[in-house]
Amino acid sequence: MRNKPLSILLAAYLVAGITICFTGTEVAAQENKRPNILLIVADDMGYSDLGCYGGEIRTPVLDKLAQQGVRYTDFYVSPTCSVTRSMLLSGTDNHVAGLGNMVELTSPNQVGKPGYEGVLNERVASVAELLSDNGYHTYMVGKWHLGMKPDQIPHARGFERDFSTLVGGGSHFDNGWNISWQIPKMPYTEDGRPVKKLPKDFYSSKNYTDKTIQFIDEGRGDGKPFFAYMAFTAPHGPLQVPNDWLRRYKNRYDEGWDGIRHKRLARMKELGIVDKDANTADRLFFLPRSSGFTPAVRVMLGRSMEIYAAMVEYMDDQIGRVFDHLKEIGEYDNTVVIFISDNGAEGNNLRGMVAGQVGTFGFLHAMNNFAEDGHNSLGRKGTFAEYGPAWAQVGMTPFRLYKGLVAEGGIRSPLIVSGPGVKGAGELNKKAILHVMDIAPTILELAGIEHPATYKGREIAPMQGKSWVGMLNGSTQSPRSSDDWLGWELFGNRAIRQGDWKISWHYEPFGSWDWQLFNLAEDLGEQYDLSNEFPKKRAELISLWDEYVKTNGVIIGSRSPFEQANRHLPNSVTEYDNYPPLRGLEALPYETLLELMAGKKKGGQ
């Protein structure tokens, strides 16, 4: 009897000890549990479209994600989609990964050259392949655009489950017409097999979300973490949205692009995205002021922007469905979410490029599939709406130019990162200069995976991107030092950024057919060429360009979709030393012309 209290005490200690022991094991297990990765990519979405980046488009889900995570102002992608995607999945430069040029626009002198395969090549291992081999479920939905042969499709490049379209764009609805007449219907694959028919109620963003949720649910049983790559095709043209969303922004853009851009800029300054005294880009030289239009014209021109905005909001809504589901199944808090856009907003005339001239196959394809027209029809499944360069520049506020070009308007993207291990909820990081190549090494580090030197018996290129993990956990502000630099080349347009300095080379009239030097800290809009004031800096950056070419095997294309831009656009300045732009060129030998276009000679005279 006297020992009873002692026994109770001992028993209590024993229970407590066991509890502490089990709890400690559980905590350790949770700490060791690798995070899920949800990588969300919007297609052709502008830098300033999201509410958390100053846009008037309603994006409550992504705005909330930004409150939980961190936004970054200086995140770079490539000027076009497939090129960005090759870097996103490989962690290295596009000229190494096989997308030295878009496959659709490969120049004659690039055909057959390493790095210009037009697909994610064998010189790289995709992040999905590495994750899949190291205990992750790997899912993909949406746009692939990195190869269509059986050994090039998502299922062959590391995604165990997929519902993907292999091409660059097309109808967002079940009619599924492809932009290009050469493959009239968009090829879709599901788990590596061709999809014969899309469901009747198909709409890209909705069905991609359905599939993501389905894949996550079906893979949950074994407790493995997942890597889900949601490559939305919204808001890539054709601008289309389900009928009940068509008028969600009715008359929201009637005031015209100048007013909307002005308001966005004001909000961006309020949010701190743009410094209050920042020098931003002027309205592009070939665009009229919107206040010069009659109200009716502004209504007509605003309609396509209304549809675009609805597409962005719809996508945001669908992302919300995925977040809600992750919360329901208890996985949200263990999921790192990365949200980006793949390039600048689309200001080119894609439909015009596709439909070609009257009587061509492209024209007939357009007539058969997307010839429905009329102000009130825009955005439906038989239409091909685009919003043009003026709204694209709004999307890229405060920058100059848009998709396809290496000005900031072509290569800046919003970036939001949130999830376990991401410190500084709600903060805005303006110090870090980041690149889409960084995402693969970041994911691998989060997953505790080393990038190998060989993969499946072949040597693979090292990743050029820099992991953000140190930045995400707050130990550094940026993965790059002031000596680090970034390079771009696409369609012959090229750029280097080091610190605040940037040089870029564009075809006229977007550039001068020569290097231009900008200081982004003082001239975010790339308005003032400082080449004459800082020739040494210019020369330093040009030498980095030479290094970039050498390191990555860059071949300047003998043809470029921008090479004749100065024939259908006015001059960016009224007078310059090469004016008129074609003076003397007609008489040049073809080889000399090629050299001019390749940048080996200064052109115009």
Next chain:
Amino acid sequence: MTKVNRYTYLLTLLGSLVSILSFGVTALAQDDGARAYWSARSGSQMFSFQYLPMNIGASDSKEFAPGQYIYPNANIDVNVFFVTWARHMNLFRRPSMLAVNIVGGSVNANVNIKAAPEFLPPGITPGTAFSQSSSGFADPNIQLAVNLFGTPMLNSNVDLLNYEPTITLDAAVMLMFPLGEYKKDKLINMGLNRLIGRVGFPFKWHFGVFSPGYMSSFELMPSVWLFAENSDFVGKKLENDPLWSLEGHLTHDFAPGLFASFDMLYQSGFQTSVDGVEVGDKLEIGNLGITLNYNVSDNVMIRTEYSSNVFGSDNLETSVGRLQFIYHWSTPDVNFKKLMGGN
């Protein structure tokens, strides 16, 4: 049916036919037409010329005493024209339309009659074909339609661009004035010698996309026709009960400027009384038809219509064609000068 003497019966039968005929010039077996109540920009105007060849037949025969038959066997040919001017405007801050119709043409009626002479009007011989005709202007009418629901004021190009109707409801009032050709001793007249009014509520459901080439609509026009008495109908007083009417159209664009419509018209009522005595049966008729419209240019439309009855009291048979030319104009659309010149 109230029993009446044979003479009265004959008169009323013929009278009814004639009333039907005269009434038909503007209403019977003749609808307002597809898309007649679609809204347009305030200030826009329309001028229309319609030609309508119409045939009305009544093959029924009546025996109202042994050996005494009326063989109406009426065959009535009508050739009329409508000249219409309409203007869209705002009334009480609602989109409205005022339309004026001038009607004219000719009517020929052939009726076989077998009856005792004392029962027949002067000049009609029993057992022979009775034939009478009339030509000239019929009664003109004026109509006002005001939108009650679903259509905003359409004052500018901006309003038009933003106009995407779904369900709309209008109120329409028409008055037909007894100004047409009328001779009191004739059964056949172009004018009706009495005031006629109509109250209707045009209802439209626009479905699909409200964009040229893709528009579709379902339209209903319930209405009631009200008739004042004709106190000088071959010396007697002619009265008619209200006529209830339901007109329907299912329209669809097959291309910009090309639409077709499936048309329906049902009418019931119009019980005739002569000198206070109800005679004959009330009218009941149902028509089906089709309409084709083609926009020759931005301002000119050509419309054709054919309809025929699928049932009708007194074995009434109608067959109506219509060829219509419409010219409409408005303030100029956006042009390049305006585009570049600002507001």
